[in-house]
Amino acid sequence: MHIDLLFTPVATNELFFRDKNVVVIDVLRASTSIVTALKNGAREVIPVESVENAVKVSGSLFGDVVLRCGEREGKIIPGFNLGNSPYEYTQDAVQNKSLIFTSTNGSFAMVKAKFARQIIIAAFVNIATVVDYLVDLNEDFVILCAGKEHLFCIEDAVCGGMIIQQIEKKIADIQRTDAAVAAQVLYKHFGRSIHKMLRNSEHGEYLISIGFEEDLKACATVDNVPVLPVYEKGVIKLRRAETTASN
């Protein structure tokens, strides 16, 4: 099994992902919020790159079965239903709704990987579920960290490293790129306190400064939202077997 990892989506072009298995990570907070929303009964999440596109895609259905969600500079977009805090994506708010979702880094990364064979959405909250799936799949894959405004961010790297670390325990023969090796080293260093790592990260500090300190706790929690969101044909849903099981 060959494992690659990208610290930011900007270093590659879209066709890089063609026919690959891709795991997209945006711990703070898009991945965490999307995982939470689907766990809480959202029908689907549709990631789009721009606010304009979110408005266009939601169209006249806006406010009924379709919610506009996401953030710019960490804050809810004016006129939208939900921001990017996982605490907003409650069952009351999202059940049976289609969520049009745009965030600065997460949805950009997801859309960038659109030519992939399949795209899995991962965060600390669903990491064991993601690992189990990848181990069963037993194919090469690429971890795509959303990063922060095209640059490296520590929390996505550590989450990617944690996935690799857990897979290494279950699969004997893995080859890793330099970036995958580095992410694993970063996980070994920071994994003891993910919450502390988030608090000290650049984006974590920013989120605290604008009032989202509690979000860091939600995003640091490991495996309390054990679902597997899959992004295909423009839509993120829970993997079919799980959807059936939970209904």
Add this chain to the structure above:
Amino acid sequence: MHIDLLFTPVATNELFFRDKNVVVIDVLRASTSIVTALKNGAREVIPVESVENAVKVSGSLFGDVVLRCGEREGKIIPGFNLGNSPYEYTQDAVQNKSLIFTSTNGSFAMVKAKFARQIIIAAFVNIATVVDYLVDLNEDFVILCAGKEHLFCIEDAVCGGMIIQQIEKKIADIQRTDAAVAAQVLYKHFGRSIHKMLRNSEHGEYLISIGFEEDLKACATVDNVPVLPVYEKGVIKLRRAETTASN
């Protein structure tokens, strides 16, 4: 002192570097070869992005006081005088010569940073000299890792982390971006055997496969070429004080 670090030049635009102090690292092998060339008496090194530009810039002076140098896919460019192995840049080969230099990652990174206030060329071979200079300067700076074909490479990250680690011992108050923190963690992990890290790196493995195993030893050696190359106005030279001292 604020320390930033970029794992690849591709994530930013050229104006990002305006008015900044920039340290460019391409351990395997451009930085190491350029440092070596200047120590061995080269008059100057002129980094260019393309083979075509190297031919154009050297013009009719080619082969006399001007040498064409560099690599593509790790190998000397057909018709050029020197490749990218530090062992080629002997006093006999380079003394009093102007070297037009193009490499896949290193010269790309150097040219990308051209709007910087100043650009320092760093590798393991001159790391203490670079650190001493930055400590004396006592200003914010950015470490720009050349990376590998727009992606992360471990050796430049570890070298950047080593610079930060050494500066932290001498300057009490430093702030670091996520990437700077990560590079320092990687240095702490891999710093005990830089040669081994290079041998296990993606690019190190490739260089071994095409016959440059010995180059890894040269590139892993710490502080045996204690000079400070500065890139300004399109030309890399030793910092003036050192040039004077060595003449």
